[in-house]
Amino acid sequence: MENDPDVDGGGVGDQGVDGAGDPVLRADDVRKSYGEVTALSGADLAVGRGEVFGLIGPNGAGKTTLVRALTGTTAVEGTVRVLGTAPDAVDPERVGLLPQSFDPPGRLTARELVAYYAGLYDDARDVEAVLEAVGLASDADAWYETLSGGQRRRACVATALVNDPDVLFLDEPTTGIDPAGRRDIHRVIREAAAAGVTVFLTSHAMGEVERLADRVGLIREGSIVAVGSPESLIAAHGGEPTLTLRLEGAAERDVVESGVKAVRSGTPYDARRAGTTTARGGGAAGMAGAAGAAGTTDAAGAATIEITGVPLEGIGAVVDAVTDAGVGVESASWSEPSLEDVYLELTGEAYRPAGPESGTEASTGATPEPETKAGGDSERPESTAAEGSR
Numbered sequence: 001m002e003n004d005p006d007v008d009g010g011g012v013g014d015q016g017v018d019g020a021g022d023p024v025l026r027a028d029d030v031r032k033s034y035g036e037v038t039a040l041s042g043a044d045l046a047v048g049r050g051e052v053f054g055l056i057g058p059n060g061a062g063k064t065t066l067v068r069a070l071t072g073t074t075a076v077e078g079t080v081r082v083l084g085t086a087p088d089a090v091d092p093e094r095v096g097l098l099p100q101s102f103d104p105p106g107r108l109t110a111r112e113l114v115a116y117y118a119g120l121y122d123d124a125r126d127v128e129a130v131l132e133a134v135g136l137a138s139d140a141d142a143w144y145e146t147l148s149g150g151q152r153r154r155a156c157v158a159t160a161l162v163n164d165p166d167v168l169f170l171d172e173p174t175t176g177i178d179p180a181g182r183r184d185i186h187r188v189i190r191e192a193a194a195a196g197v198t199v200f201l202t203s204h205a206m207g208e209v210e211r212l213a214d215r216v217g218l219i220r221e222g223s224i225v226a227v228g229s230p231e232s233l234i235a236a237h238g239g240e241p242t243l244t245l246r247l248e249g250a251a252e253r254d255v256v257e258s259g260v261k262a263v264r265s266g267t268p269y270d271a272r273r274a275g276t277t278t279a280r281g282g283g284a285a286g287m288a289g290a291a292g293a294a295g296t297t298d299a300a301g302a303a304t305i306e307i308t309g310v311p312l313e314g315i316g317a318v319v320d321a322v323t324d325a326g327v328g329v330e331s332a333s334w335s336e337p338s339l340e341d342v343y344l345e346l347t348g349e350a351y352r353p354a355g356p357e358s359g360t361e362a363s364t365g366a367t368p369e370p371e372t373k374a375g376g377d378s379e380r381p382e383s384t385a386a387e388g389s390r
C-alpha cells in the first residue's frame with residue numbers, strides 16, 4: 001500500500017461507513033491461487049454505503065478474482081465481508097452482479113430476459129422501469145441475439161439492477177457500449193449511488209472511472225497498491241500539468257532560449273528544461289539539462305517550449321511573460337494529469353486501449369488547442385477482453 005497522506009490505505013473514511021459503522025464491503029488479506037498462478041496476493045479494501053468504488057489494474061492483475069471473492073463465487077483465503085457477513089451468506093436480494101462474462105439465451109427478448117431475473121426475487125423492481133433506466137425500452141421486444149453489443153450489455157446491466165440491490169457489482173459494465181449507451185449506464189450508476197447503493201465497478205475505461213468513482217483502487221499483481229479519490233491519486237501520482245507554447249517565427253535557438261528565460265524569470269513555476277531540439281530548429285541540442293522549460297523544435301520547424309507545473313489559472317501569466325519578452329506565442333496547449341498517468345506511474349504500463357481508439361489520447365504537447373487528457377471514455381473493445389483467454 002502506498003504510504004501517502006493524501007491517499008488512504010483502503011479505509012473508508014467518513015463517507016465509507018454505513019449506519020452500523022461497518023463497511024458494506026471489506027476484504028482483508030485476501031489470497032487466491034489457481035495452481036501456480038497467484039491471482040490475489042493479500043488484497044485489502046473497504047467500501048462504504050453509497051460509495052462508487054472503481055477497481056483498475058492491468059490485465060490479469062486480479063480484478064475479476066476480487067469481484068468473485070466479494071460475491072462468494074470463488075473460495076479464497078483471508079476475510080471477506082459483504083453487508084457484514086460472509087459473501088455466500090448474504091441475502092441474494094441485496095446483491096446485484098454483472099459478471100464480465102455473461103451470455104444469456106439468444107432467443108429471449110430483452111424484456112423476457114429482465115423479467116426472468118425479476119421472477120427470481122420476491123420484491124423485484126418494475127421490469128419496464130428497469131428497461132427504461134438502461135435505455136432499452138424501445139428495443140425490449142428484440143431477441144437478445146439480434147441486439148447490438150451495446151444493447152446486450154445494457155440488458156445485462158438491467159438484470160443486475162432488477163432486484164433493487166444494496167450492493168451492485170459491475171465487472172466491465174460498459175465494454176462494447178457506444179458513448180450514448182455509456183452515458184445511460186453512467187447515469188444509472190450515479191442514480192443508484194445517490195439512492196444509497198454501494199457500487200463496485202471494474203473498468204478499463206480510465207475516463208469513466210475518473211468521472212464515476214468516489215474512490216479508486218489500483219490493483220497490481222493481486223494486491224491493492226493505492227486507494228484514494230481520483231483527485232488524490234492524481235495529485236499523488238499523476239505528475240504535473242504541462243503547458244506547451246508554440247512560438248512564432250523561425251525556430252531559432254535564441255527564440256527558444258528567450259522563451260525559456262522569460263518563463264523562468266517572469267513566472268513562479270518551477271519548470272524543468274528537459275527537451276532537446278532537432279538540428280532543423282537551430283541545433284540547440286546543448287540546451288538540455290538545466291532546470292527550466294523544455295525547448296524543442298517540432299517537426300514543422302516551429303519553436304516549442306514546455307513548462308510543467310502550470311495550473312490552469314497560471315497559463316495567462318506564462319504567456320504574458322513570454323510575449324513581454326518579445327517572443328510571440330502562436331498557440332498554447334495545456335494538459336493536466338489524469339488517472340491514466342496514475343496508472344502509468346503505478347503499474348509501469350502505459351494505459352493503451354486496444355483497437356481504433358488506441359493512442360488517440362496521447363498528448364504530444366504540441367497540439368494547437370487546449371486539451372485535457374481526462375476527457376475521453378476510452379474503452380477496450382469486447383474482442384480483446386481477457387475473459388476469452390482462459
Ligand SMILES: Nc1ncnc2c1ncn2[C@@H]1O[C@H](COP(=O)(O)OP(=O)(O)OP(=O)(O)O)[C@@H](O)[C@H]1O
Pocket residue numbers: 034037038039057058059060061062063064065066385386387390
Ligand atoms: N479460473 C481460473 N483458472 C486459472 N487461472 C485463472 C482463473 N481465473 C483467473 N486466473 C488467473 O488469475 C490471474 C488474475 O485473473 P483475473 O481475471 O482476476 O484478472 P483481471 O485483472 O480481471 O484481468 P482482466 O483485466 O484481463 O480481466 C490471471 O493470471 C488469470 O489468468
